[in-house]
Amino acid sequence: xxxxxxxxxxxxxxxxxxxxxxxxxxxxxxxxxxxxxxxxxxxxxxxxxxxxxxxxxxxxxxxxxxxxxxxxxxxxxxxxxxxxxxxxxxxxxxxxxxxxxxxxxxxxxxxxxxxxxxxxxxxxxxxxxxxxxxxxxxxxxxxxxxxxxxxxxxxxxxxxxxxxxxxxxxxxxxxxxxxxxxxxxxxxxxxxxxxxxxxxxxxxxxxxxxxxxxxxxxxxxxxxxxxxxxxxxxxxxxxxxxxxxxxxxxxxxxxxxxxxxxxxxxxxxxxxxxxxxxxxxxxxxxxxxxxxxxxxxxxxxxxxxxxxxxxxxxxxxxxxxxxxxxxxxxxxxxxxxxxxxxxxxxxxxxxxxxxxxxxxxxxxxxxxxxxxxxx
Amino acid sequence: xxxxxxxxxxxxxxxxxxxxxxxxxxxxxxxxxxxxxxxxxxxxxxxxxxxxxxxxxxxxxxxxxxxxxxxxxxxxxxxxxxxxxxxxxxxxxxxxxxxxxxxxxxxxxxxxxxxxxxxxxxxxxxxxxxxxxxxxxxxxxxxxxxxxxxxxxxxxxxxxxxxxxxxxxxxxxxxxxxxxxxxxxxxxxxxxxxxxxxxxxxxxxxxxxxxxxxxxxxxxxxxxxxxxxxxxxxxxxxxxxxxxxxxxxxxxxxxxxxxxxxxxxxxxxxxxxxxxxxxxxxxxxxxxxxxxxxxxxxxxxxxxxxxxxxxxxxxxxxxxxxxxxxxxxxxxxxxxxxxxxxxxxxxx
Numbered sequence: 001x002x003x004x005x006x007x008x009x010x011x012x013x014x015x016x017x018x019x020x021x022x023x024x025x026x027x028x029x030x031x032x033x034x035x036x037x038x039x040x041x042x043x044x045x046x047x048x049x050x051x052x053x054x055x056x057x058x059x060x061x062x063x064x065x066x067x068x069x070x071x072x073x074x075x076x077x078x079x080x081x082x083x084x085x086x087x088x089x090x091x092x093x094x095x096x097x098x099x100x101x102x103x104x105x106x107x108x109x110x111x112x113x114x115x116x117x118x119x120x121x122x123x124x125x126x127x128x129x130x131x132x133x134x135x136x137x138x139x140x141x142x143x144x145x146x147x148x149x150x151x152x153x154x155x156x157x158x159x160x161x162x163x164x165x166x167x168x169x170x171x172x173x174x175x176x177x178x179x180x181x182x183x184x185x186x187x188x189x190x191x192x193x194x195x196x197x198x199x200x201x202x203x204x205x206x207x208x209x210x211x212x213x214x215x216x217x218x219x220x221x222x223x224x225x226x227x228x229x230x231x232x233x234x235x236x237x238x239x240x241x242x243x244x245x246x247x248x249x250x251x252x253x254x255x256x257x258x259x260x261x262x263x264x265x266x267x268x269x270x271x272x273x274x275x276x277x278x279x280x281x282x283x284x285x286x287x288x289x290x291x292x293x294x295x296x297x298x299x300x301x302x303x304x305x306x307x308x309x310x311x312x313x314x315x316x317x318x319x320x321x322x323x324x325x326x327x328x329x330x331x332x333x334x335x336x337x338x339x340x341x342x343x344x345x346x347x348x349x350x351x352x353x354x355x356x357x358x359x360x361x362x363x364x365x366x367x368x369x370x371x372x373x374x375x
Numbered sequence: 376x377x378x379x380x381x382x383x384x385x386x387x388x389x390x391x392x393x394x395x396x397x398x399x400x401x402x403x404x405x406x407x408x409x410x411x412x413x414x415x416x417x418x419x420x421x422x423x424x425x426x427x428x429x430x431x432x433x434x435x436x437x438x439x440x441x442x443x444x445x446x447x448x449x450x451x452x453x454x455x456x457x458x459x460x461x462x463x464x465x466x467x468x469x470x471x472x473x474x475x476x477x478x479x480x481x482x483x484x485x486x487x488x489x490x491x492x493x494x495x496x497x498x499x500x501x502x503x504x505x506x507x508x509x510x511x512x513x514x515x516x517x518x519x520x521x522x523x524x525x526x527x528x529x530x531x532x533x534x535x536x537x538x539x540x541x542x543x544x545x546x547x548x549x550x551x552x553x554x555x556x557x558x559x560x561x562x563x564x565x566x567x568x569x570x571x572x573x574x575x576x577x578x579x580x581x582x583x584x585x586x587x588x589x590x591x592x593x594x595x596x597x598x599x600x601x602x603x604x605x606x607x608x609x610x611x612x613x614x615x616x617x618x619x620x621x622x623x624x625x626x627x628x629x630x631x632x633x634x635x636x637x638x639x640x641x642x643x644x645x646x647x648x649x650x651x652x653x654x655x656x657x658x659x660x661x662x663x664x665x666x667x668x669x670x671x672x673x674x675x676x677x678x679x680x681x682x683x684x685x686x687x688x689x690x691x692x693x694x695x696x697x698x699x700x701x702x703x704x705x706x707x708x709x710x711x712x713x714x715x716x717x718x719x720x721x722x723x
Contacts, residue, residue, distance in 0.1 A: 219641035247642060
């Protein structure tokens with residue numbers, strides 16, 4: 001959680017989402033909290049079914065009526081939980097916008113892309129057709145679409161996947177929203193195309209100060225663009241830390257499991273032969289109950305009796321100062337950050353992953369992290 | 376001359392799969408899609424070869440031709456020394472126990488009406504290798520080998536998780552002890568922790584059974600982990616081929632350099648210090664691939680020669696002759712230009 005003075009652009013507190021059907025109840029999100037500041041990229045990571053996408057859909061107010069949402073979602077001082085549909089419609093697109101994994105299904109196939117970008121402007125800013133058209137071309141240019149004036153006359157099927165995703169970003173940022181939620185924006189794209197999209201997102205944050213919530217399962221993308229990372233497991237936030245801290249000194253056993261499961265380029269070369277990738281035994285629990293224990297306990301090698309009986313809260317395991325090196329406007333400044341983990345037995349830092357032996361950002365690792373965590 | 380050397384090497388006697396000059400064109404109303412245009416590749420016994428490339432590069436078509444699910448337009452496919460290029464379906468049938476394919480999406484490649492046990496045992500039954508109790512025992516042993524509990528044999532695919540389903544397809548593919556396994560994006564639809572267990576499983580099984588494996592993927596981290604050798608495809612052709620570690624340490628072809636630089640690594644400090652080569656333009660249409668080097672329209676280093684003369688895949692001295700590259704700008708000794716610094720490129 002950011003403790004800097006500026007109020008967060010988006011603040012989620014104790015969010016819960018429950019789906020009720022006649023036959024069962026699913027606790028998709030259970031007591032989740034996070035903040036995102038202007039110009040910051042928060043990555044939300046986790047595996048399928050952990051509640052990443054449901055959280056963002058809740059923030060956008062786009063959940064179906066079968067869902068009941070509890071807790072608080074504050075966007076620039078405005079409460080969104082319980083807001084009526086007309087208020088939400090006003091906020092969506094103007095103050096908060098979202099891009100999805102598959103741009104083809106989000107674009108209207110029978111309208112030109114220039115028209116679709118312009119539509120958002122006409123709806124929210126009440127400008128005329130011609131002006132909307134000109135602004136649309138500017139936006140297409142901003143997201144790196146070559147020959148934007150000609151491309152504005154194209155239909156979605158005439159564009160490649162990467163170009164369509166750029167159009168989606170152009171639509172999303174048309175009204176200069178304070179918060180952009182990007183749900184697996186590069187998952188369907190090739191790596192060379194992904195590189196271009198990540199660069200567009202990076203420049204939005206730098207040039208427009210957009211707060212970005214990036215939902216992804218790709219830890220490489222997280223390492224590339226995120227300032228802070230929230231790890232979700234079974235509907236709950238289990239760890240949250242600045243990006244270098246999270247990769248360098250993960251404290252939650254699940255986070256460590258995830259990081260160990262990814263093949264790291266160069267590791268095999270360094271070790272001479274193929275080592276084993278770390279596996280997380282067992283399966284993700286079903287979300288039909290809301291157990292009063294650690295949800296990772298059945299799969300955790302560190303678990304003891306307490307883990308099976310008491311639910312661990314997300315609590316600070318370390319306070320640290322992080323340079324704002326990714327934010328050019330405030331170079332040289334530092335901000336206070338916290339490393340939080342929801343675990344009764346956070347993994348000691350000296351068991352660090354061998355592939356991240358050095359930790360240049362914060363050399364002052366505490367000698368006895370357990371003592372610090374007890375505070 | 377270089378093509379001759381390549382095919383001479385490719386038809387080594389110990390190759391379980393030998394593809395030479397493979398061409399696969401698809402002709403439709405819009406013209407001819409040149410999906411694969413002259414690919415030569417061979418896989419030795421017990422060797423895992425990674426075939427990487429982006430969507431539309433033709434890598435899956437190579438895989439489908441390799442196991443004769445598709446009929447090559449030209450070229451030759453040899454499995455275990457036997458030319459299967461022109462064999463009819465009927466003639467292929469008895470040979471099919473030697474090569475198998477594992478698909479990306481296990482939910483669409485497993486029959487939803489069959490039980491897991493029937494799916495895994497089907498190849499054994501079709502090839503009349505086992506029946507009755509012997510079949511049941513073999514299936515149980517196979518399930519155990521891929522880490523599935525025996526009672527899952529009575530379940531149907533929809534009752535399993537994605538990772539379990541992929542284990543079922545691997546068990547089915549390996550049931551007849553093939554000498555060649557073609558795995559087309561076997562882990563792409565899976566979560567990272569599940570992906571890890573499937574990669575571990577493939578590595579373990581391959582170590583035990585020593586089958587040759589063509590591992591087709593766009594996931595560079597997975598391919599570096601699993602493959603002994605890697606071939607890189609762009610627009611229907613191979614642009615580079617090298618032992619995995621050497622390819623990652625020192626990519627020669629500008630496309631390989633761009634591809635490797637674009638894949639983010641899960642290490643923030645390392646990721647910040649990397650230079651990303653962002654390719655300009657888009658993948659050209661395989662209906663009308665560019666003349667000369669197919670990569671020249673997007674290559675930051677392209678010179679006039681690249682626009683007219685197609686480079687051949689040739690052996691370079693570096694790497695003890697185990698490396699091949701198709702680029703005019705890479706010298707015979709292996710000296711290659713740096714695609715991230717186009718200004719400094721020396722023009723040969």
